[in-house]
Amino acid sequence: MIEYDRPELADFWRLARETMEGGGRSAFSFRVEDERTATALGELLRKPVAHPARRQISLARLDEHLRAHGSTLPEVLESVHGTPVALSTSAEASTADAVLKFALREHGLLHAPWAAEWIEHVRRYGKIPQPALPMIANQAAAILARLKPSPRQWTTRYALAGNDLDDGRPLTRIVHKALTLAGTDWERAGVLPDAYRNPVLTSQGYLTLNDTLEAGEVTVVRSPRLLESGLPGPLVVLPNGLTPQAKHHLDGKTVRCHHDFTPDGIRVTNEILAWTGGTAWQMSADDYREAVATLIARGVELPTLNSRPPTADWDADLAETMATTGLMVTEEHVLPSLL
Numbered sequence: 001m002i003e004y005d006r007p008e009l010a011d012f013w014r015l016a017r018e019t020m021e022g023g024g025r026s027a028f029s030f031r032v033e034d035e036r037t038a039t040a041l042g043e044l045l046r047k048p049v050a051h052p053a054r055r056q057i058s059l060a061r062l063d064e065h066l067r068a069h070g071s072t073l074p075e076v077l078e079s080v081h082g083t084p085v086a087l088s089t090s091a092e093a094s095t096a097d098a099v100l101k102f103a104l105r106e107h108g109l110l111h112a113p114w115a116a117e118w119i120e121h122v123r124r125y126g127k128i129p130q131p132a133l134p135m136i137a138n139q140a141a142a143i144l145a146r147l148k149p150s151p152r153q154w155t156t157r158y159a160l161a162g163n164d165l166d167d168g169r170p171l172t173r174i175v176h177k178a179l180t181l182a183g184t185d186w187e188r189a190g191v192l193p194d195a196y197r198n199p200v201l202t203s204q205g206y207l208t209l210n211d212t213l214e215a216g217e218v219t220v221v222r223s224p225r226l227l228e229s230g231l232p233g234p235l236v237v238l239p240n241g242l243t244p245q246a247k248h249h250l251d252g253k254t255v256r257c258h259h260d261f262t263p264d265g266i267r268v269t270n271e272i273l274a275w276t277g278g279t280a281w282q283m284s285a286d287d288y289r290e291a292v293a294t295l296i297a298r299g300v301e302l303p304t305l306n307s308r309p310p311t312a313d314w315d316a317d318l319a320e321t322m323a324t325t326g327l328m329v330t331e332e333h334v335l336p337s338l339l
Contacts, residue, residue: 002069004076008040012057013080016073019059020085020095027058027102044069058106060099060134067135074131096123096133103137107145114181121177128170139164140174147179152190154209154248160191187244198243203233207249217254219281220272222265223331231338241268247275256281258338261288261322261329263309270313280314282338285321291329291337302327 004013012030019028031054032038038051045065049055063073074085100119104110122128128136143160146153157165157172164171179185186192195209201224207213215234221227224237238246241264255278259265269280295302305326312318322328331338 002044004044004071005080006040008034008037009044012041013077016057016059016062017077017081017085020073020077027056030055030057058102060102060106060138063131063134064138072131073134096130099134100137103134103141106138107141109141109145112182114178118174118178118181121181122174126170126174128174132170136171136174139171140178143171143175144178147189147191149184149189152251154190154192154251156192156195156209157186158194187247190248192244192248198240198245200243200245200249201227201237201239202249203227203235207245209245209248213249213253215253218250218256220250220255220257220278221331222259222268225332225335226338229335229339238268238272242271242275250276254278258282258331260331261291261318262305263307266309266312266319270310273313280312282334283312283318284315285317287334288318288321288329289325291334292325292327294337295329295333300333302329302333304328 015028015030030041032041032049032051035051038049038053041055042049046068059073066073066076071079078084097119100122101110104112104115104119109115122137139161143165146155146160161171163169165175166172176186179189192209199206199208200213202213202218204211204214213234213236218234218236219231220236220238221231222237222239224239227233227235227237236246236249242250250272253276255272255276257269257272257276257278258281259269259272261283269283272278273280292302305322305328308323309319
């Protein structure tokens with residue numbers, strides 16, 4: 001059990017209080033004069049402390065060390081001095097700015113384009129109690145520093161911060177705000193809700209975040225029937241569209257994509273090609289016309305097209321051709337031609 005009121009730490013706690021109540025600073029300098037002070041401070045910080053020496057003490061880091069012992073910095077200061085930490089509204093705002101700037105600076109993010117607006121938002125609307133701000137700010141900055149846009153490193157909220165990144169939590173709010181200000185979101189930053197939801201069906205079997213799709217070139221389809229029929233692969237089967245897990249496994253792959261000639265099929269294919277930079281395969285207006293003619297000649301009843309498809313990014317004529325013809329063609333319908 002740490003004895004916070006040891007006489008060797010009296011000046012240390014005095015400087016910590018003055019820094020917190022003064023506002024505008026997120027750290028203070030402390031002179032370690034002798035062995036007893038070095039020992040007491042070392043027990044508090046959980047690492048060796050030399051003497052004589054001058055240490056720069058971050059309020060955020062100090063609060064983290066105290067939380068590891070089961071307390072917070074304001075609680076310890078109140079216990080040692082007998083009075084709670086007093087912050088005026090202006091001092092509290094100034095201290096919050098300093099704490100947030102320090103956290104960003106520690107992780108190389110202070111000059112990010114979104115940083116200033118994020119600091120203002122967190123201070124005004126973050127709804128984070130002042131005592132908890134140093135720890136949460138440092139957590140947020142550490143997470144944001146890990147989420148590099150390129151190359152994207154896929155992970156989960158739990159892997160980043162355990163339950164602290166569940167919906168509704170303060171850390172979740174402020175990290176999400178930073179992502180929004182940076183023009184991205186959880187998925188584009190490579191962060192999934194968990195590692196196992198909606199595994200992706202491939203030629204290798206079902207893959208989760210912890211698995212690797214070994215092929216560099218893949219064919220993406222909608223129907224599991226294509227996998228069953230032995231369509232040359234490797235295949236990625238996406239019956240539910242471009243899920244977060246699918247985005248992970250298609251990242252960095254060379255992709256060709258086939259889907260249904262339906263409004264939803266065109267939409268999903270547009271999304272897949274936009275995400276991967278891939279190409280459509282046997283999905284042109286000519287492919288659609290040939291499929292319709294062949295199937296009608298064989299007496300196949302095709303479902304009616306009840307709404308106009310979106311424009312296909314790979315073929316400007318496809319949507320108009322489908323709308324004029326008025327029929328839908330699924331992957332199962334054209335399976336022989338794909339084989």
